[in-house]
Amino acid sequence: MATRRIGVIINGATGRMGTTQHMANLLAIAGEGGLPLHNGDRLVPELLLVGRDEERISALAAAHGGLRWTANLDEALAGAEAIFMDCAATGDRPARVRAAIAAGKHIHIEKPTAPTVEEAMALARAASAKGLKHGVIQDKLFLPGFAKLLFVKNAGFLGRILSIRVDAGSWVFDGTVQPGQRPSWNYKKAEGGGLALDMMAHWRYMIDRLAAPVTAVSALMATAIPERVDEHGNRYIVDVEDTSHALLQLQGGAVGIISNTWATRVRREDTMVVQIDGTLGSATASRHRCFTQAAVNTPEAFFGGARPGGMNFMEQWQEVPDTLPVTNPFRQCWERFLRHVAEDAPYLPTLVEGAKAVQLADLAYRSVAERRWVDVPELTL
Numbered sequence: 001m002a003t004r005r006i007g008v009i010i011n012g013a014t015g016r017m018g019t020t021q022h023m024a025n026l027l028a029i030a031g032e033g034g035l036p037l038h039n040g041d042r043l044v045p046e047l048l049l050v051g052r053d054e055e056r057i058s059a060l061a062a063a064h065g066g067l068r069w070t071a072n073l074d075e076a077l078a079g080a081e082a083i084f085m086d087c088a089a090t091g092d093r094p095a096r097v098r099a100a101i102a103a104g105k106h107i108h109i110e111k112p113t114a115p116t117v118e119e120a121m122a123l124a125r126a127a128s129a130k131g132l133k134h135g136v137i138q139d140k141l142f143l144p145g146f147a148k149l150l151f152v153k154n155a156g157f158l159g160r161i162l163s164i165r166v167d168a169g170s171w172v173f174d175g176t177v178q179p180g181q182r183p184s185w186n187y188k189k190a191e192g193g194g195l196a197l198d199m200m201a202h203w204r205y206m207i208d209r210l211a212a213p214v215t216a217v218s219a220l221m222a223t224a225i226p227e228r229v230d231e232h233g234n235r236y237i238v239d240v241e242d243t244s245h246a247l248l249q250l251q252g253g254a255v256g257i258i259s260n261t262w263a264t265r266v267r268r269e270d271t272m273v274v275q276i277d278g279t280l281g282s283a284t285a286s287r288h289r290c291f292t293q294a295a296v297n298t299p300e301a302f303f304g305g306a307r308p309g310g311m312n313f314m315e316q317w318q319e320v321p322d323t324l325p326v327t328n329p330f331r332q333c334w335e336r337f338l339r340h341v342a343e344d345a346p347y348l349p350t351l352v353e354g355a356k357a358v359q360l361a362d363l364a365y366r367s368v369a370e371r372r373w374v375d376v377p378e379l380t381l
Ligand SMILES: NC(=O)c1ccc[n+]([C@@H]2O[C@H](COP(=O)([O-])OP(=O)(O)OC[C@H]3O[C@@H](n4cnc5c(N)ncnc54)[C@H](O)[C@@H]3O)[C@@H](O)[C@H]2O)c1
Pocket: 011, 012, 013, 014, 015, 016, 017, 018, 051, 052, 087, 088, 089, 090, 091, 092, 110, 111, 112, 137, 139, 183, 198
């Protein structure tokens, strides 16, 4: 039993995801003495934090036990670290990833991997050609509610899947009366903004695995709030969509519906709710909970619900219990990727999967521009 160390560069460490997810979860693994590998060794991540602002990045490093840091990405890439995580703002990600590939680093990055499917596939091909391990963060199916939904589907409870519906979003303040809760780059095309680019990255893998692979898309997008106030109190024009609705065709004939906006007020179980209807049963999940209704438990809701006093539809569903321990979804992504690098364990969300996610956004934008249905071709390395 040996202790092995593996260097991880976190580029964008001072950002929301960088600090609260990637740094925090890797530090948690290290704090427990490392990730136990199958041969009994322990793999201890050693972090090198990278950020553009020396003061902020050095303060973050100091606050977490004196971690190594630099404000120079080239310097970080010239070092001996094995893995490069890019969780800086989305804009310019391909250039940063290309530099990391050239430096021979294994690549594990946030979504979306690139602004277009061509660039996303170019990254996947470049990393593969160099024999590097590569992956994208796909955390949502590790959230307890959606993990249960996947379990329900895989158990065969739903029968033939007829439809999957994603209802997602919440109200993002415009910065005038209250500060916006999303960074302003989310609303600027040049900085990698746009709700479809951001969120299709999740819907693609969720729908592919929870229901069936997506084969065609027809989308409608809008900019509900065209002017906002940024982190410094400056007004700016929003030049991307903050609302994206899409109809999908799925392999095998099922229908997908995505309704997603940062301009809606939440009156449902959670900010993300996914319902799947099948011939043998239905299931609905939020981030933390999942409920099912079997065909044999399905009430007659149309006339039954219309009677005085009606029916409480919410009470007609049965909750899927907690049977597995809840582990932070980003930690699960990291544990799998670390095993992929250290002991060649399989890793499903490679950069090809990352490109598939970008592809759905790409084709949704094309559907809007050309006002038509667009087929989703298969992507291969
Ligand atoms: N997997 C998920 O569920 C999830 C959730 C939120 C965000 N994200 C992704 O994570 C990334 C970061 O999002 P966030 O919400 O943490 O944003 P954020 O704005 O909080 O953090 C981004 C960080 O990147 C830095 N930065 C900006 N431009 C940079 C550049 N050119 N080079 C280096 N650093 C730069 C910023 O200073 C900031 O520290 C995005 O790509 C986003 O799509 C993923």
